[in-house]
Amino acid sequence: xxxxxxxxxxxxxxxxxxxxxxxxxxxxxxxxxxxxxxxxxxxxxxxxxxxxxxxxxxxxxxxxxxxxxxxxxxxxxxxxxxxxxxxxxxxxxxxxxxxxxxxxxx
Amino acid sequence: xxxxxxxxxxxxxxxxxxxxxxxxxxxxxxxxxxxxxxxxxxxxxxxxxxxxxxxxxxxxxxxxxxxxxxxxxxxxxxxxxxxxxxxxxxxxxxxxxxxxxxxxxxxxxxxxxxxxxxxxxxxxxxxxxxxxxxxxxxxxxxxxxxxxxxxxxxxxxxxxxxxxxxxxxxxxxxxxxxxxxxxxxxxxxxxxxxxxxxxxxxxxxxxxxxxxxxxxxxxxxxxxxxxxxxxxxxxxxxxxxxxxxxxxxxxxxxxxxxxxxxxxxxxxxxxxxxxxxxxxxxxxxxxxxxxxxxxxxxxxxxxxxxxxxxxxxxxxxxxxxxxxxxxxxxxxxxxxxxxxxxxxxxxxxxxxxxxxxxxxxxxxxxxxxxxxxxxxxxxxxxxxxxxxxxxxxxxxxxxxxxxxxxxxxxxxxxxxxxxxxxxxxxxxxxxxxxxxxxxxxxxxxxxxxxxxxxxx
Amino acid sequence: xxxxxxxxxxxxxxxxxxxxxxxxxxxxxxxxxxxxxxxxxxxxxxxxxxxxxxxxxxxxxxxxxxxxxxxxxxxxxxxxxxxxxxxxxxxxxxxxxxxxxxxxxxxxxxxxxxxxxxxxxxxxxxxxx
Numbered sequence: 001x002x003x004x005x006x007x008x009x010x011x012x013x014x015x016x017x018x019x020x021x022x023x024x025x026x027x028x029x030x031x032x033x034x035x036x037x038x039x040x041x042x043x044x045x046x047x048x049x050x051x052x053x054x055x056x057x058x059x060x061x062x063x064x065x066x067x068x069x070x071x072x073x074x075x076x077x078x079x080x081x082x083x084x085x086x087x088x089x090x091x092x093x094x095x096x097x098x099x100x101x102x103x104x105x106x
Numbered sequence: 107x108x109x110x111x112x113x114x115x116x117x118x119x120x121x122x123x124x125x126x127x128x129x130x131x132x133x134x135x136x137x138x139x140x141x142x143x144x145x146x147x148x149x150x151x152x153x154x155x156x157x158x159x160x161x162x163x164x165x166x167x168x169x170x171x172x173x174x175x176x177x178x179x180x181x182x183x184x185x186x187x188x189x190x191x192x193x194x195x196x197x198x199x200x201x202x203x204x205x206x207x208x209x210x211x212x213x214x215x216x217x218x219x220x221x222x223x224x225x226x227x228x229x230x231x232x233x234x235x236x237x238x239x240x241x242x243x244x245x246x247x248x249x250x251x252x253x254x255x256x257x258x259x260x261x262x263x264x265x266x267x268x269x270x271x272x273x274x275x276x277x278x279x280x281x282x283x284x285x286x287x288x289x290x291x292x293x294x295x296x297x298x299x300x301x302x303x304x305x306x307x308x309x310x311x312x313x314x315x316x317x318x319x320x321x322x323x324x325x326x327x328x329x330x331x332x333x334x335x336x337x338x339x340x341x342x343x344x345x346x347x348x349x350x351x352x353x354x355x356x357x358x359x360x361x362x363x364x365x366x367x368x369x370x371x372x373x374x375x376x377x378x379x380x381x382x383x384x385x386x387x388x389x390x391x392x393x394x395x396x397x398x399x400x401x402x403x404x405x406x407x408x409x410x411x412x413x414x415x416x417x418x419x420x421x422x423x424x425x426x427x428x429x430x431x432x433x434x435x436x437x438x439x440x441x442x443x444x445x446x447x448x449x450x451x452x453x454x455x456x457x458x459x460x461x462x463x464x465x466x467x468x469x470x471x472x473x474x475x476x477x478x479x480x481x482x483x484x485x486x487x488x489x490x491x492x493x494x495x496x497x498x499x500x501x502x503x504x505x506x507x508x509x510x511x512x513x514x515x516x517x518x519x520x521x522x523x524x525x526x527x528x529x530x531x532x533x534x535x536x537x538x539x540x541x542x543x544x545x546x547x548x549x550x551x552x553x554x555x556x557x558x559x560x561x562x
Numbered sequence: 563x564x565x566x567x568x569x570x571x572x573x574x575x576x577x578x579x580x581x582x583x584x585x586x587x588x589x590x591x592x593x594x595x596x597x598x599x600x601x602x603x604x605x606x607x608x609x610x611x612x613x614x615x616x617x618x619x620x621x622x623x624x625x626x627x628x629x630x631x632x633x634x635x636x637x638x639x640x641x642x643x644x645x646x647x648x649x650x651x652x653x654x655x656x657x658x659x660x661x662x663x664x665x666x667x668x669x670x671x672x673x674x675x676x677x678x679x680x681x682x683x684x685x686x687x688x689x690x691x
Contacts, residue, residue, distance in 0.1 A: 014274070014296075017270075021263070021267055024263065025260075025263075028256070028260050034252060034256070037256055038256070038259075041256070041259045041260055041263060044260075044263035044266075044267070045262070045263055045266065047267070048263070048266040048267050048269075048270050051267070051270040051271070051274070052270045052273065055270065055273055055274040055277075059277050061277060061278075063221075063278070063279055064273060066221075066652065067221055067224075067269075067273075067279065069648050069649060069651075069652070070221060070224070070225065071224075071266060072645060072648055073645055073646060073648065073649065074224075074225070074228045076641050076642055076644075076645035076646075077228070077232055077642065078228075078232065078259055078262075079638070079641055080638045080639075080641060080642050081232055081235050081236060081255065082235075082255055082256075082259065083634065083638050084236075084638060085235065085236075085239055085248070085251050085252050085255050086252070087634055088239060088242055088248055088251075089248045089249075089252055092243065092245055092248060093245065098252070098256075101245075101248075101249040101252065101253075118674075118677060121681060122681065122684075124685075125681070125684045125685050126684070
């Protein structure tokens with residue numbers, strides 16, 4: 001059976017997910033809104049998913065896709081915890097700007 | 107595996123303690139459960155069984171580190187019980203989260219598949235994010251929780267990208283397969299990149315320079331008991347997983363990255379110790395000291411020879427004992443004098459001689475003075491590095507240990523040589539006895555180190 | 563070695579030309595229709611006309627109000643339980659191969675989820691009032 005993934009060279013997938021990953025990293029480093037930082041982190045995780053699926057399809061090796069399932073489940077748990085933390089903070093200070101959170105300094 | 111199942115079940119039971127109204131049972135149940143789980147671990151000693159299609163293996167390394175983590179959790183839960191106030195709404199949930207975290211530790215230290223490494227790290231981290239925000243109305247706790255969460259999730263991204271690249275290069279998540287494939291094909295570009303990203307993710311988790319910037323804030327903002335938990339159990343498990351990963355997958359090609367880890371270790375030790383000098387808050391000072399200790403433990407990861415496992419185990423035990431008791435003493439001082447600068451320790455030797463004794467022993471152990479466990483911890487780590495020819499790293503380590511003596515002794519000197527008019531410190535019953543027990547254990551290990559060092 | 567598997571199937575820039583044309587057409591169509599409707603349509607700017615259309619029901623208040631916290635809580639819980647379903651897919655695909663062991667394992671997984679659900683109900687997270 002011809003593998004549809006193989007019509008695009010694998011290295012393109014690697015470049016694409018590396019690019020997405022870098023966008024996520026830059027987003028985390030330069031944005032100051034907690035929700036947007038959070039979205040950038042999700043982007044990083046999803047670029048990993050893309051990469052894993054690409055490798056998995058290339059090698060005809062299912063474990064890669066199972067790993068993706070686990071990443072998705074864990075990411076959902078992270079979303080739950082993260083949003084809960086952000087809501088907790090929003091209740092106390094009415095903002096999600098992390099610059100407002102600088103009480104802890106040496 | 108029985109160990110892991112019982113820990114999880116225990117966590118589930120403890121979780122319901124609050125809402126099903128058997129709160130007073132939670133502490134005894136968890137203590138008994140943790141002791142039982144440790145006995146299950148001891149029972150499985152030398153069996154070397156694999157579970158879940160060879161995704162995890164309960165070898166002696168895994169069991170030893172699981173037991174260390176469980177002992178740390180046991181102490182934390184006891185102290186949490188002593189110090190919790192009656193209106194602590196989420197008492198049972200906090201205990202349950204600690205139990206889930208230690209279940210994560212057990213997964214982390216017994217993995218033979220990168221999937222299990224990832225899951226273990228996440229189970230531990232997710233529990234810790236919530237625990238750091240335990241005081242919902244306290245802004246410092248909120249901030250600590252958010253920072254820890256964002257940085258933890260960020261580092262998970264690096265870890266995962268590293269795993270994905272490694273999978274691309276070797277075609278498997280199993281450590282045996284990865285080691286085998288790397289043995290045949292050698293480190294190609296993709297595998298090296300994967301290793302680098304994996305290393306960045308793990309260095310984040312163990313708080314090594316230059317990825318340490320979140321640590322002081324998180325450790326200072328979190329409730330002290332949670333800080334003690336993060337700094338001991340969390341760190342020990344992270345190091346055990348770090349070392350296990352490198353032993354299982356990358357040991358043959360260690361020449362390629364030893365210099366990197368050695369440099370990181372040297373910078374971490376120096377930066378952690380020098381920054382610690384400038385802290386007025388003792389809790390924050392201990393946070394920097396934990397960064398410095400990450401540096402010492404990284405030396406064992408760098409050396410990666412036959413004695414690394416034993417030396418890091420001993421170091422973990424010594425560090426856990428001393429750290430938990432010093433955080434506890436900081437907590438007692440905070441509660442009685444509303445602050446934790448070195449001046450708040452004034453006269454402790456007169457008012458509370460036993461607490462001052464425990465403080466002195468734990469600080470001596472953290473700085474690595476002979477006749478305490480900390481000395482042999484450092485001795486084992488350094489001597490195996492020297493025998494592999496890493497004299498320069500050890501030289502840096504020794505110099506930074508001397509620097510550390512200065513700030514570790516500050517509260518001790520204040521306790522013994524300065525006067526105070528403050529009243530005798532009060533603390534919950536049992537605290538003092540446990541602190542003395544921890545100090546005696548520290549001294550015992552400092553006199554008879556062979557007891558633990560040769561075990562794995 | 564892995565990266566060389568399919569380098570023979572590389573495509574040249576010309577192969578992407580139809581896609582470019584499609585993009586041009588799509589963008590052009592949108593731009594044209596938006597422009598043309600502005601020109602052709604009648605211009606009645608009354609207050610009622612400028613209001614948001616909500617299927618004939620009178621619109622109330624400003625849409626950009628903060629949601630009540632309870633929506634977030636429910637949404638978070640939904641996400642958690644929703645995503646766990648993905649573990650059912652690989653099991654469903656291999657249902658016959660896994661047999662009784664698979665059913666027991668999945669049952670255990672579901673029981674664990676249900677314990678969590680029980681905790682949520684008991685702790686009152688789903689009480690709307």
